[in-house]
Amino acid sequence: MSGHARARSSCAAAAMLALLAAAAEAQPDGAARREAPPVPRTADGKADLSGIWIATGALLLMEGEEALQAARDADAAAGRAPQPPPEPLPYTPEADATRQQYLARLGIDDPMARCLLTGVPRISFRPLPFEIVQLPERVIILYEIHHAFRIIPTDGRGHPEDMEPSYLGDSVGHWDGDTLVVDVTGFNEDTWLTGVGTVHSDQLRVTERYTRDTFDTIRYEVTLEDPEVFTKAWHVYETFRLRPNERIREYECIQSNEDLQRFERMLKDGSLE
């Protein structure tokens, strides 16, 4: 290549780079384009949910309001569809009256404050991370809170016949394309669904859908059905965020739980009034 040809070639390359840079700057949101890694896949071709995750809403407590807003901005920049708005609880009048009683008592009856296992889906929203371990025939979720775990078979088996009512229920999963669908039933009546007073019966059935829609996020869609407390199905949505530099630590809730004595005192001394 002659000197002139090399010079023309360099000029053309420089011009192309300038055009590309201009195109990148012309993104509608003004954000620099980031080449996100693709969603990882397991050897059998499924989207891999493995990793340490935390609910987006928990960032408020974990890192503050700015981090929460930054996460939402990142979702918009990545072109993720916005999360559906929260749905009101479709409680029967009786269930709503029960909830109002718990709200009036300011949450002192919260099973979680007694260090009892937090049920599904509430355990997914805590400000402590959880790890998903995806294996060919099961998915295991290790929650830092309560040091709890769920083993979710995905080999086609159904719920066992000898289920005992339990805090986390019994989970079985299957894959719908790239989405892990988990059917959870066999609950006791001793957990709340999301917030204060969100009671349920032992007829509760929870369907969770986990979809890793970007490298950094899992879309979490939950359908709750309970003919004893709901007039129709209730839907809850959240986004889980990858925590690449995180590890699951020990969390022993009952170590120094003074809340129960305090709540007893409050009931006696009229602090709730």
Place this chain on the structure above:
Amino acid sequence: MTFRAIAAGVAASILAASAASAHHSFAAGFDGEKQITLTGTVASVEWTNPHIHFSIDVTGDNGTVTQWRFEGYPPNMLVRQGWRRDVTLKPGDTVTVFGWMARDEPNLGAARHVTLADGRKLAAGPPAGTGGR
């Protein structure tokens, strides 16, 4: 003035009801309408779950020393925000604590921020109003 307790009648900013709590709803133990800011000397630190607790000795205008006890996040949440056990907060340190008063105990509070002697302001516990979910 080293002693400053503000029991403000101003309603605390209630954040999104969907915000998670670490262990129980804020309102179960504390009054979001009773803000408090105290400067004192750390007397003890209990680095335990489900909450840390620490006590500070606060000297009033008349020289009287009052001990206040504060509740905060569990250790795992503090560590993730940069706290270190026996390093960040230790007996003898002078700190300023912002938070809210307990409903039932006169010298107990929920710590929101701790400002250290070197000026660093660290999150110590949840905002008032959280815990609806």
